Amino acid sequence: MTDKILGVLGGMGPLASAHFMLRLTLLTPADKDQDHIPAVLWSDPRIPDRAASRLGNGADPLPWLMRGIDGLRAAGCEAIAIPCNTAHGWYEPMARDAGMPILHIVDATATDLRRIGIAPGRIGLMGTQLTLSMKLFQERLAAQGWDIIEPDAMQMERLVTPAIAAVKANRVAEAYHPLVEVANSLAARGASAVVLGCTEIPLAILAGPAEGLEVPVVDTIDALARASIAWARG
Amino acid sequence: MTDKILGVLGGMGPLASAHFMLRLTLLTPADKDQDHIPAVLWSDPRIPDRAASRLGNGADPLPWLMRGIDGLRAAGCEAIAIPCNTAHGWYEPMARDAGMPILHIVDATATDLRRIGIAPGRIGLMGTQLTLSMKLFQERLAAQGWDIIEPDAMQMERLVTPAIAAVKANRVAEAYHPLVEVANSLAARGASAVVLGCTEIPLAILAGPAEGLEVPVVDTIDALARASIAWARG
Structure with missing residues (x-):
């Protein structure tokens, strides 16, 4: 306890x-x-769209993110996990003002890659267009020895982006095949593992038959959950 | 929104x-x-065991429940849902001091029975021994025309109670068969539907093949979720 x-x-x-x-x-x-971890989830779907803001045509999500952090601090929380990769684009200003540690989802992912024995070298990364262009994963993982490859522009436009939108609209099953096709194509280009760097992607990949997937994947939701458990028990 | x-x-x-x-x-x-409902989940597994307290050999959970309600009110919440049937044994003192409505899981269940067309008459009820003995569902549903039958003492001891404990220990699949056996036996005794009056029971029944079940069931988790959506949109 x-x-x-x-x-x-x-x-x-x-x-x-x-x-x-x-x-x-x-x-x-x-x-x-009583063995489980006390937690408060601030689930605020009104937080302005992260992609629209970064692309310059939407409200800034940072005040909404900080409002959530303030609520979590008032509730007695001592560390924060954010199960959304794109929101980590605002990690530095959040971490500076949070008054408590924010567990970084990319560091959690690196720990998980090591746990399943993925040696430094080429790995694949899937995520929203914004996450990829923000270089959130690439720089932090490159610093630890992994060389990142990504889906090409046509795969992003025709497969990955529509699949993520389908999950957000509760149409999980239809997102399975396009996402598995992209993961397997990254393996064919030499990736020894694929990081599912958007919290919606594993939800779809879990909705289909495991044998479709030809490469180990790291689910960033699970990686962040493991990091949270390590924090709570540490 | x-x-x-x-x-x-x-x-x-x-x-x-x-x-x-x-x-x-x-x-x-x-x-x-942005179409989804803003929500704050206060997940406090340290709340003292509800059954032990009611049976006179454990700490009182009410101060812990009120601490959670205070935290939710401080976070700006305007109504409360409690996805635990047994905790509704403390409904009256919580509702008196909450300062906002608490959606009652039994009222949500009655709405759901009407939604799927279950006419007043005999229905079955499954839940923890404590929920059954507290008469939470029986009185509130009887007032609306339903006559409740329950598993017998041996079924509770040998099937229902161990299955609920298995779900709480993350052993969901092994709880399936004993719970379906009990639901079907209630149908054989004339129940036109079975209320799954413990939030752990549907988790197990969802983990097995649907064809094992020979009677309509009302999942109190889903019923409470529907009542919550109606509140937020109403």
Whole structure:
């Protein structure tokens, strides 16, 4: 039993943050309720669209993100997990003013790559167009020895972007085939693993038959849940 | 888009409240993040065991429940849903001091029975021994015309109670067969539907093949999620 309360800044999207809470619970070694980790989920789907803001045609999400962090701090939380890759584009200003640690989803991913034995070398990365262009994963993982390849522009436009939109609209099953096709094409280009760097992507890949996938994947939701458990138990 | 924030008092158990957040999201008509309902989940698995307290050998959960309600009110929530049937044994003192409405899971269940066309008459009820003995569902549903039958003492001891404990320990699949056996036996005794009056039971029944079940069931998690959506959109 731990008395440290985890804050979860969510709602981006709400399905991904609900799924994070489920995975946090299932990945925690527990025999009864009281063995689990106290957590407060701030699920605010009103947070302005991260992509629109970064592209210069939408409201700034930062004040909304900080409002959530303030609410989580007021609730007694001592660390924050954010189950949304794109929101990590605002990591530095959030971390500076949060008054508590924010577990970085890319660092959690690196820990998970090492856990499953993926040696430094070429790996694939899938995510929103914005996450890829923000270089969130590339720089942080390159610093630890991994060389990142990405889907090409046509795959992004025709397969990845529509599949992520389908998950956000609760149409999970139809997103499976396009996403698996892209993951396998990255493996064919030499990736020894593929990072699913958008919290919606694993939701779709979990909705189809496992044998379609020809490469190990790291689910950033699970990676962040494992990092959260390590924090709470550490 | 709604600006009303739903408070979810959870952690009893944490898997059930995470599942509630998932069902709340999936049952909400939405095309994008911003269509979903803002919500704060207070997931506090440290809340003392409800059964032990009611049986006179455990700490009182009420101060812990009120602490959660205070946290949710501070976060700006305007109504509360509690995805745990047993906790509704403390409904009256919570509702008196909450300062906002608490959606009652049994009223949500009655609405759901009417939605699927279950006429007044005999229905079955499954839940923890405590929920059954507290008569939470029986009195509130009897007042609306339903006559309740329950599993017998041996079924409770040998099938229902161990299955609920298995779900709380993340062993969901092994709870399927005993729970379906009990639901079908209630149908054989004349129940036209079975209320799954413990938030852990539907988690197990969803983990097995649908054809094993020979009677309509009302999932109290889904019923409470529908009532929450109606509140937020109303």
